[in-house]
Amino acid sequence: MRKFVYGSAFVVAVLGWCVSNASAANVSLTPTEDAMIYLGFPTTPMKNAFGGILSNLVAAGFTGTGHDSSGVLRYNTAATGLTSSQVVGATLNLFTLSTEATGFGANPTATETIPLDVFKVGPGFWGENTVSWNGTPANLPLSSVANTGSNPINAVGAWFTIDVTTLVKDWLDTPAGNNGLRLSHLGPRVENDSEVGVAAVFASGGANAAFINIEFAEVAVPEPSTFALAAIAAVALGGMVYRQHRRKVVCQA
Numbered sequence: 001m002r003k004f005v006y007g008s009a010f011v012v013a014v015l016g017w018c019v020s021n022a023s024a025a026n027v028s029l030t031p032t033e034d035a036m037i038y039l040g041f042p043t044t045p046m047k048n049a050f051g052g053i054l055s056n057l058v059a060a061g062f063t064g065t066g067h068d069s070s071g072v073l074r075y076n077t078a079a080t081g082l083t084s085s086q087v088v089g090a091t092l093n094l095f096t097l098s099t100e101a102t103g104f105g106a107n108p109t110a111t112e113t114i115p116l117d118v119f120k121v122g123p124g125f126w127g128e129n130t131v132s133w134n135g136t137p138a139n140l141p142l143s144s145v146a147n148t149g150s151n152p153i154n155a156v157g158a159w160f161t162i163d164v165t166t167l168v169k170d171w172l173d174t175p176a177g178n179n180g181l182r183l184s185h186l187g188p189r190v191e192n193d194s195e196v197g198v199a200a201v202f203a204s205g206g207a208n209a210a211f212i213n214i215e216f217a218e219v220a221v222p223e224p225s226t227f228a229l230a231a232i233a234a235v236a237l238g239g240m241v242y243r244q245h246r247r248k249v250v251c252q253a
Contacts, residue, residue, distance in 0.1 A: 024088060025218040027080050028211050031073045033128040033180070034058055034204035036102075039068040042133040050103070056206050057097060060116055060183040061105050061199025069105070069199055072121060072128075072136060074180030075212050077171045086216040090168035091161045092118060092181070095208035097201045098156050105199030113152035114185045114200045118162055120170070121179040139182055153200040168214060 035047045036058045046054050058071025094116075099105035108114045124137030153160055164181070171178040185200065204210050 023218050024215055026213055026215050028213045029075045030209045030211050031204055032076050033074040035072055035128040035131050037070050037133045037136055039066055039133050045130050045132050047128050056204055057101055057201050058204045059199050059201045060185040062185045071183040072180055077168055078175040082172055082216050084169035084172040087169050088215040088217055090165045090214045092164045092212055094160050094202040094210050096156050096158055097203055099199050099201050101201055107156050108153045108200050110154050113154040115152040116148045117184045119182045120167055121182050137179055
């Protein structure tokens with residue numbers, strides 16, 4: 001009887017592992033395309049302008065005087081092979097740089113902050129080497145809009161995180177609709193200078209490139225050897241049960 005109990009427990013444990021072994025995992029994506037766009041040069045692609053000093057950054061700033069800046073980024077979420085139902089959460093992670101990198105704008109501070117808005121980019125092609133302020137597909141400020149909320153951009157040389165779970169799930173459900181996202185600061189202005197205004201500049205390339213981190217539920221698929229082990233255990237258990245039954249018959253005889 002003791003052997004029967006031990007054998008049963010073993011089989012249950014193995015089969016339980018096969019069915020319930022699930023865990024959470026993460027995947028990070030860096031931009032496949034990115035570019036800064038600038039209202040001051042509405043038809044000029046900024047990616048390689050001014051000797052390429054803007055090639056690895058995007059910006060978001062509002063002045064109301066024709067010097068607004070924004071950034072567009074595209075991430076290949078389809079390459080993850082995930083479905084939206086697997087996604088537990090997703091965040092956009094941005095590292096702030098000094099506005100000295102762009103040559104204009106004032107850095108955000110604890111008292112001069114930027115409440116950043118993230119928009120889904122609407123239908124229409126854009127490429128990082130050709131996109132400009134006037135040539136950017138329209139924003140789609142629907143349910144996929146995200147923002148910094150109560151945690152605005154308020155420092156340089158720091159990471160800021162924005163929840164983009166809804167946006168990522170939408171991209172996974174409709175890959176053809178993934179035209180990227182747009183970073184914008186729509187105001188109100190928080191800088192007294194009538195010409196410059198505060199701007200947030202983020203790394204889009206290099207070690208601190210803006211990335212999307214996706215946390216997803218991962219269900220482990222047992223290896224064939226696991227099934228074989230379970231089958232062997234089941235056969236062994238059946239043998240023990242048979243022998244126990246046979247002994248009882250012999251004793252009764």
